Amino acid sequence: AQSVTQLGSHVSVSEGALVLLRCNYSSSVPPYLFWYVQYPNQGLQLLLKYTTGATLVKGINGFEAEFKKSETSFHLTKPSAHMSDAAEYFCAVTMGGFKTIFGAGTRLFVKA
Amino acid sequence: KAGVTQTPRYLIKTRGQQVTLSCSPISGHRSVSWYQQTPGQGLQFLFEYFSETQRNKGNFPGRFSGRQFSNSRSEMNVSTLELGDSALYLCASSLAEAGGPVTYNEQFFGPGTRLTVL
Numbered sequence: 001a002q003s004v005t006q007l008g009s010h011v012s013v014s015e016g017a018l019v020l021l022r023c024n025y026s027s028s029v030p031p032y033l034f035w036y037v038q039y040p041n042q043g044l045q046l047l048l049k050y051t052t053g054a055t056l057v058k059g060i061n062g063f064e065a066e067f068k069k070s071e072t073s074f075h076l077t078k079p080s081a082h083m084s085d086a087a088e089y090f091c092a093v094t095m096g097g098f099k100t101i102f103g104a105g106t107r108l109f110v111k112a
Numbered sequence: 113k114a115g116v117t118q119t120p121r122y123l124i125k126t127r128g129q130q131v132t133l134s135c136s137p138i139s140g141h142r143s144v145s146w147y148q149q150t151p152g153q154g155l156q157f158l159f160e161y162f163s164e165t166q167r168n169k170g171n172f173p174g175r176f177s178g179r180q181f182s183n184s185r186s187e188m189n190v191s192t193l194e195l196g197d198s199a200l201y202l203c204a205s206s207l208a209e210a211g212g213p214v215t216y217n218e219q220f221f222g223p224g225t226r227l228t229v230l
Contacts, residue, residue, distance in 0.1 A: 034218070043116070043202055043221030090155065099168040100145070100219065102155040 002027060004093050006103035014111045019063075019078040021106045023091030026072065033074040034092040034100075035065055044090060050074065061085070086110045114139065116205050116222035124228045130191040133225045137184050137205030144186040145219060146178060149200040158201075161186055193229045200224045 007022040025031055032051050036044040048059025055067040065076045074091060091103040117136045125131050137144050145168075146158040157170040161180035178188040184205075190197055204219035 036221075041223075043223045044204075044219075045221070046218060049218060099157060099160060101157070102147075104154040 002093065002101045004091050004101050004103040006089075006091050006106050008106055009104065010107050010109065012109040012111060013081045015083055016080050019076070019081045019085065019108065021076040021089050021091075021108065023065075023074045023076065023103060024072055025074065025091075025093045027093065032094045033065075033067060034094075035059065035063070035074075035076050036090045036092060036102075037061075038088045038090065038105075040087075047076070047089070081108075081110045083110050083112065116203060116220055118201075118203050118222040118225050120225060121223065122226045122228075124230060125193050126230050127193055127195060129193050130189060131193060131227060132187055132189045133201055133203075133227070135186045135188075135203030135205075135222060137186070137203075138220055141205035141207055141220070142184050143206045144180055144184065145204045145206070146186070146188050147202045147204065148172075149202055149224070150198075155202070158188065190227075195229050198227060198229045200226050 003026045005024045013019055034049045035047040037047050038044045047063050048057045048065055050057045050067045058064045063076055063078045065074050067074050086108055088105045088107045090105050092100050094100045116138055119134045123131060135144055143162045145160040148156045148158055158172055158176055159166055159178050160168040164180045175191045180186045202221055202224045204221045206219045
């Protein structure tokens with residue numbers, strides 16, 4: 001069965017510090033992987049995606065993620081956190097078909 | 113290009129009533145998916161429509177139903193509302209195609225409809 005696990009429902013970092021949000025998936029076929037961000041009272045916005053090719057993917061707002069097949073991971077990073085990065089982040093996977101499975105989400109807090 | 117729109121944005125109903133939510137996808141998008149988002153369960157997939165056909169369905173009771181029109185607009189209906197149906201209902205559209213090679217399913221989300229059941 002397809003599944004997505006996000007480690008840590010809440011992550012707190014200081015402004016300027018590294019952001020690392022973890023995502024692991026289970027899949028029997030090559031997955032397509034996504035990170036979405038949700039700001040309060042808004043829908044989800046795509047940050048970045050991995051389909052094929054280069055395993056290091058760059059997205060908007062300075063975020064990037066690396067697909068590691070051997071670890072079945074797709075962790076999201078940003079070198080320097082900004083206050084405006086405070087939001088909820090969702091990892092998602094599509095494994096064929098047209099159904100997307102989302103992780104439970106990680107709420108990022110950024111301290112001044 | 114206009115984004116995904118959902119109406120209404122907020123809705124208050126009482127138990128036992130029914131509700132219909134509407135979603136207009138991005139122009140040219142033929143796939144529409146619906147999700148229920150709650151603090152306890154996160155984002156849960158309800159169903160996905162493509163060209164007026166339901167292609168995938170999540171694990172929700174039959175009280176939850178949907179449809180898609182020829183212009184790709186979609187509605188979802190919840191009958192006999194329960195307190196636990198209170199949630200943010202999100203609609204997402206994509207360019208997913210019928211048949212052919214599998215495409216990545218990048219979805220564009222609307223702002224959601226906040227449903228409160230009293």
